[in-house]
Amino acid sequence: MTQHAQSDSPVSLWADTAPAAPATDSLPSGEHRADVLVIGAGFTGLSTALAAAGRGADVVLLEAAEIGSGGSGLNNGQVIPCLSRADPDEIVAARGAGKGEALVALIRDSAQATFDLIRRHKIACDAVQNGWLQPAHTPGRVERISKPRFEQWRRRGAPVELLDQDAVAALTGSRYWHGGWRNPTGGHVDPLALARGLARAAMDAGVRLHTRSPVIGMERAGEGWLVRTDAATVLAKRVVIATNAYGTDRVWPGLDRSWVPMRSYQMATSPLPDTVRRSILPSDTAMSDTHGDLYFCRFDRRGRLVTGGALIFDRDFEPRLKRRIGDRMALLFPQIGEPSFDYVWHGQLSMTEDKLPHMHALAEGVITWVGCNGRGVALGIALGPVLADAALGAAPADLPLPLTELGRVPAHALAARIAPWMLALFRWRDAQA
Ligand SMILES: Cc1cc2nc3c(=O)[nH]c(=O)nc-3n(C[C@H](O)[C@H](O)[C@H](O)COP(=O)(O)OP(=O)(O)OC[C@H]3O[C@@H](n4cnc5c(N)ncnc54)[C@H](O)[C@@H]3O)c2cc1C
Known part of the structure; x- marks a missing residue:
C-alpha cells in the first residue's frame, strides 16, 4: 500500500488519474489583506472563492495541505442531486416551507x-452526466x-x-x-481532477490560492478578522470556513464538535x-x-x-x-x-444528528457549513455561491439555508466513538424486507 506524502492516508486512484494541480505556493510571510478569506480548498472552498471573485471581491484561499486533499479529492465522484437520508418532505418539515423548499430546489x-x-x-475531469x-x-x-x-x-x-x-x-x-x-x-467525475480544475478556474478569476498554509487561529480586528498561519496574517473583512470534516478546534473553537x-x-x-x-x-x-x-x-x-x-x-x-x-x-x-x-x-x-446540512454564522462576518452526510460533491459546489452571497452581505432571508449558531452534538466524544457501530444496526435493518 502506497502512502500519501502529506498524511497517513493510502494513495487514491484519483491521485494517479487526475491532471496535475496548478502551481501554488504557501502564503508568504508578512501581512496580507482580502475582502473574503476562504479556508479549505475542497469543493466548497473552491466554489465559494470562485463565486466571490466573480462578484468582484478580492479573495484569498488558504489550504492546509494540497488542493482536494480532504473529502473532495478522496470520494467516489458520484454527482448526486439528493441527500443520503432526508427526502424533500422531511427537509420541508424540518426547515419550514420557505427555507425547506429553497434547500430542496438547491439540491x-x-x-x-x-x-x-x-x-x-472546460474542466478536464472525465465528467459523465x-x-x-x-x-x-x-x-x-x-x-x-x-x-x-x-x-x-x-x-x-x-x-x-x-x-x-x-x-x-x-x-x-x-x-x-x-x-x-x-x-x-x-x-x-474524477473528483480530484474536478477540484484541481476548479482551483485553476478560481485562480484565473483572481483568487490568491495558497496551499501548505494551515490556518492556526483568528481574532477580531476592527471591522474584520485577523487570520493567522505560522508565518503570516491575513486581515479579511469576511471569512468562510470550508474545512468540513477536516475542520479542527484550531480554526474555530467547537467547530469539530458540531458534527460526528x-x-x-x-x-x-x-x-x-x-x-x-x-x-x-x-x-x-x-x-x-x-x-x-x-x-x-x-x-x-x-x-x-x-x-x-x-x-x-x-x-x-x-x-x-x-x-x-x-x-x-x-x-x-x-x-x-x-x-x-x-x-x-x-x-x-461529517455527519449531523438530523442528517441535514447546516450553515452557521460563527460570529459577525464568519460563516461555515457542515453536514454533507456523505453527499457533498454537488452540494458543496452548489453551496459555494450561497456562502459567497452570505459573506458579501446577502440578507439571511434570501439564503436557502438558515444561518444558525454553531450547534454541538450531545456527548460528542461518545457519539464519535459509537458512530461506526451504527453500521451494525444498518446491516441488521438491511437484512429486513
Ligand atoms: C471516501 C468518501 C467518499 C465520498 N463519496 C461521495 C460521493 O460519491 N458523492 C458525494 O456527493 N459525496 C461524497 N462524499 C462526500 C464529499 O466528498 C464531501 O462532502 C465533499 O468533498 C466535502 O467538500 P468540502 O470542500 O466541504 O470539504 P473537503 O473537501 O474535506 O475540504 C476541506 C479542506 O479544508 C482543509 N483544511 C482543514 N483544516 C484547515 C486549516 N486549518 N487551514 C486550511 N485548510 C484546512 C483540508 O485540508 C481540506 O482540503 C464522500 C466523502 C468521502 C470521504
Whole structure:
C-alpha cells in the first residue's frame, strides 16, 4: 500500500488519474489583506472563492495541505442531486416551507449546476452526466424508499424516473435489485481532477490560492478578522470556513464538535476486460443503492470499477475490505468473477444528528457549513455561491439555508466513538424486507 506524502492516508486512484494541480505556493510571510478569506480548498472552498471573485471581491484561499486533499479529492465522484437520508418532505418539515423548499430546489439543481460549471470552465475531469441511479435491494424498499422519493422529487420538478426490476437490470447489468429510481441530471467525475480544475478556474478569476498554509487561529480586528498561519496574517473583512470534516478546534473553537466524523473506504479494481465492462452499468451511470451499509459503484475511464464500503473496526482494513467488497461485487455482478483491487483508500465525512446540512454564522462576518452526510460533491459546489452571497452581505432571508449558531452534538466524544457501530444496526435493518 502506497502512502500519501502529506498524511497517513493510502494513495487514491484519483491521485494517479487526475491532471496535475496548478502551481501554488504557501502564503508568504508578512501581512496580507482580502475582502473574503476562504479556508479549505475542497469543493466548497473552491466554489465559494470562485463565486466571490466573480462578484468582484478580492479573495484569498488558504489550504492546509494540497488542493482536494480532504473529502473532495478522496470520494467516489458520484454527482448526486439528493441527500443520503432526508427526502424533500422531511427537509420541508424540518426547515419550514420557505427555507425547506429553497434547500430542496438547491439540491434538485445541484448536479446540473455542477456539470454546467465543469462545461463553462472546460474542466478536464472525465465528467459523465449519464444519470444517477438508486436501485432498491428489497421489494419493501421499492415501496418505502423508491416510490415516495421518486414522487417527492417529481412534485418538485426534478426529471426523475421510477424504474421496475427489468429497467434496473438493463441499467445495472444485474438482477440483484427489485426496482428503483433515477435522476438523469446526476453522473460521475474524477473528483480530484474536478477540484484541481476548479482551483485553476478560481485562480484565473483572481483568487490568491495558497496551499501548505494551515490556518492556526483568528481574532477580531476592527471591522474584520485577523487570520493567522505560522508565518503570516491575513486581515479579511469576511471569512468562510470550508474545512468540513477536516475542520479542527484550531480554526474555530467547537467547530469539530458540531458534527460526528465517519470514515468511508474507497477501492478500485484493475481495469475489467471489455466484455465484462460492457455488461456492468452499460450506460455508465453512477449507482448507490438503498442499503444503509451502502452498495455503490461507478466506472472510471479506464474501466476500473470504483466502489467501497464501511467498516466497524479499521484494523487491517485493506485485506478485510478486499474480501468483503470483492464478495459483494461478485454477488451483484457474477460476470466479474473474483475482482482484484489495485487501490484502497479512505476519507472522512461529517455527519449531523438530523442528517441535514447546516450553515452557521460563527460570529459577525464568519460563516461555515457542515453536514454533507456523505453527499457533498454537488452540494458543496452548489453551496459555494450561497456562502459567497452570505459573506458579501446577502440578507439571511434570501439564503436557502438558515444561518444558525454553531450547534454541538450531545456527548460528542461518545457519539464519535459509537458512530461506526451504527453500521451494525444498518446491516441488521438491511437484512429486513
Ligand atoms: C471516501 C468518501 C467518499 C465520498 N463519496 C461521495 C460521493 O460519491 N458523492 C458525494 O456527493 N459525496 C461524497 N462524499 C462526500 C464529499 O466528498 C464531501 O462532502 C465533499 O468533498 C466535502 O467538500 P468540502 O470542500 O466541504 O470539504 P473537503 O473537501 O474535506 O475540504 C476541506 C479542506 O479544508 C482543509 N483544511 C482543514 N483544516 C484547515 C486549516 N486549518 N487551514 C486550511 N485548510 C484546512 C483540508 O485540508 C481540506 O482540503 C464522500 C466523502 C468521502 C470521504
